[in-house]
Amino acid sequence: MNLKKSYIAAIMVAALLLGGVGAYFGVQLAQSQDSTAQQGGNGGTFADLSEEEQQELIGSSQGNEKLAKVNKAFNLIKDSYLEDVEDSKLIEGAIQGMMDSLEDPYSVYMDQETVEEFNHSIESSFEGIGAEVSMVEGKVTVIAPIKDSPAEEAGLKPNDQILKVDGESVEGLDLYDAVSKIRGEQGSKVTLEINRPGVSDPLNIELTRDDIPLETVYSDTKEVNGKTAGIIEITSFSEGTAKRFDEELAKLEDKGIDGLVIDVRGNPGGLFTAVEDILKNFIPKDTPYVQIEDRNGEKSRYFSEIDEKKGYPINVLIDEGSASASEILAGAMKEAGDAELVGTTSFGKGTVQQAIPMGDGSTIKMTLFKWLTPEGNWIHEKGIDPTIEVKQPDYFYTNPLQVEEPLQLNQNNDQVKNAQIMLNGLGYEPGNKDGLYDQKTANAVKSFQSDNNLDSDGKIDEQTANKLQADIVEKIREGNNDKQKEKALEVLFQ
Missing domain, CATH: 2.30.42.10 (PDZ domain)
Structure with missing residues (x-):
């Protein structure tokens, strides 16, 4: 992989959210339904109301007879509990309890302090x-x-x-x-x-x-059998991602690329508007690039304005860290863009949230919609399968070595097996990778220690373990043995 600096935003803020997961970035979906978004049904959800109407509805619920039990509990605590309790603590606790009862990890309550803290965290x-x-x-x-x-x-x-x-x-x-x-x-x-x-x-x-x-887009080129492949890596979908993608795509097309690989591995999602603006480059107007479904089953379909697909082939790289907006892109490119998906099955987040201001600086973020692929498939908790499954070499999946006592001859455990995979990935030959610390493993450790100016005793102590792990991470970052990318490039021009 071409591992470069990217970013992490830490919470969902603003309006409608696809953000790959619980602690991420916001997206405004309602405002994205412009003339290019042909909608089916009128929905009639909370999201369709103006902010003033939303606040009026929130306020009117205070008189709902069904809240009498909540009011009774509130008054009972205020009047009779052993200690004084602040009103705000009880109210926020009640809201938190309601959100918890949904058993939805993407629907949460954020108090004013949390909203302010995480709004600040995404500014730069x-x-x-x-x-x-x-x-x-x-x-x-x-x-x-x-x-x-x-x-x-x-x-x-x-x-x-x-x-x-x-x-x-x-x-x-x-x-x-x-x-x-x-x-x-x-x-x-x-x-x-x-x-x-x-x-x-x-x-x-x-x-x-x-x-x-907060950089989210990187591009590169690769020569493959006399043809030039463009590679664009998207690390997340933030406010500036679509613009940066368009800039890098234009640069690649000016160079005369013959094909394109879009890499969204490890991309946990982000703004709906960012991914839809990117898809408008590739999906013709006769096919939706995504569908949004409300609680009543009413669907809104989203279309681009372009007449035809690009004149070159496109592949998309995905893995288990590709979530939400990344899956929208992958699903659209697979079903409507004729792209091959290379890698492993994606994360599986198929819901959309809206962050609703409560009027005092706090926010409720709640699941309001499903998103569906162009063909109407819901990938929630299933993910999107690649059309070409490719796993990385074993050392990509090794675990950190936990060495309290040195690993040495005749031990047989998962830690030894993990170290053997690392040694093999670095070009040393431990003899086996089954977890038995035999003499060949000890010799491989000695060679590694000697090459790195460590005490060459053939035992894996904390210093040797840390160096092994650091070298494996560096080897992965160099990207010289990225089997998934190699396969994506290999099949691009077939």
Whole structure:
């Protein structure tokens, strides 16, 4: 992979949201339904109301007879509880309880302090570890580490479950409280205890927080059998992403590219308006690039204004970290753009949220819509399968080495197996990759230690483990053995 700096925004703000996951960026969908969006049905949802009508509806609900029980509980606590309780605490607790009862990780309540904090965090850059997270089955779960971020460099992976932050459990916290604990000033350290699928024991990973810039689009070219392939990597969909994409696409087309690869691996989503503006470059006006469905089953279909597809082939790279807006792009390009999808199955987020101001600086973000592919498929919790499945080499999937006591001869465990895969990926030959620390493994470790000016005793201590892991991350970042990209380029001109 061409791993370059990108960014992480940390919460959904503004209006309608596709943002890959729980802690991300906002999107205005209602305003995107311009003359190019041919709609089916009148919907009649809360989102169709003006802000004044929304506030009036919120206010009128206070007199609803069904709230009598809530009012009774409120008054009972105020009049009889052992200690005085602030009105605001009870009210916000009631709202939080209602949102929790939905059992929807994408529908949340954000108090004024949370909204202000995360509005500020997306203005220019973001200080943190650079990982997109969501609440999945009650667990704070990594959707994707941001490329060239502390999270990626430390080895965080999609589907890692964060159990503790600096030794404190995050169980029972809502997503934004957990995110607040993970975030911090540039240069400060944080230790995460994580549960990784397929790994028996929790992993402890120390990260140094950094400043994550907001660049989201990178381009490159590659010569393939005498033809020029353009490559555009999109790391997330933010306000400036579509404009930057158009600029890079124009530069590539001016160079005379013969084909294009769009890379949205590890891209957790973002603004609906950004992905639809990008798709308007590729999907002809006779086919919708996406459909939006409301609670009544009414669908709105979105169309471009272009007459025909590009005159060159296009492939899209996806993986398990490609979510939401990335999946809209992949689904549209597959079903309406004749693109091959190369990689592994995507994350599977097929819902759209709206952030609704409550009038006092707080916000409720609530799921209001499904989004569907051009052919009407709903990919929620299923993801989009690639047309050409390609996994990366084994060392792309290795886990951080947790070395309390040195790994050495005759040990047989997952840590040894992990180290053997790393050694093999770096060009050393451990003899096997089954977890048995035999003499060939010890010899490979000695060679690695000698080449890196380490004590060549054939044992993997903390220093050797850290160097192994750092070199594997660097090898991945160099992108010289990116099997998915290689395959995407190979089939582009077939």
